[in-house]
Amino acid sequence: MSSDVVIFVCTSCKREGDAPDAPRAGAALGEAVAVAGPHRVQFVKCLSNCSRGPSAALVRPGGWSYVFGKLEVEGSPEALHEGAALLGASEDGTMPWNSRPDILKRQMIARIPPFDFTPAESAP
Structure with a gap:
């Protein structure tokens, strides 16, 4: 269910080359995501992806x-809400690659398995 997906947005992110005292690009992104769609948006101070900010994460209980x-x-912002809808509607807890907005294909940093993950196949 897509209402279970949370979009976490790092509000302390800067863009590469921003002056130290410049307004935080992450804060502007967070504001835009908060008004762009129906999913819950949670602001966080750091996603530890500083060299590649602004950053956001899509999190679903029991999913990736x-x-x-x-x-x-x-x-x-619109792409993140679209991705949240795809992730929330997924039966296997993953966001389908082919259906994702291009931004979410090109800008993906990591995909993290759910806490209770057990692989379908045994490792080599």
């Missing part, structure tokens, strides 16, 4: 989590 970087206020 996804971390994205180098996001922009233009286009990324």
Whole structure:
């Protein structure tokens, strides 16, 4: 169910080359994501993806989590909500690759298995 997906947005992220005292690009991204769609948005101070900010993560209980970087206020908020809907509707707890917005294909940093993950196949 998509209402279980949370979009975490790092509010302390800067863009590469931003002056130390410049407004935080992550805070602007967070504001834009909060008004762009129906999913719960949670602001966090750091996702530890500083060299590739602004960053956000999609998290679903019992499903995979996804971390994205180098996001922009233009286009990324809608893509994050679309990704949250895909993740929430997924039966296997993953976000289908082919259905994702291009931003969520190009800007993915990591995909993290759920806490109770057990592989379908044994490792080599």
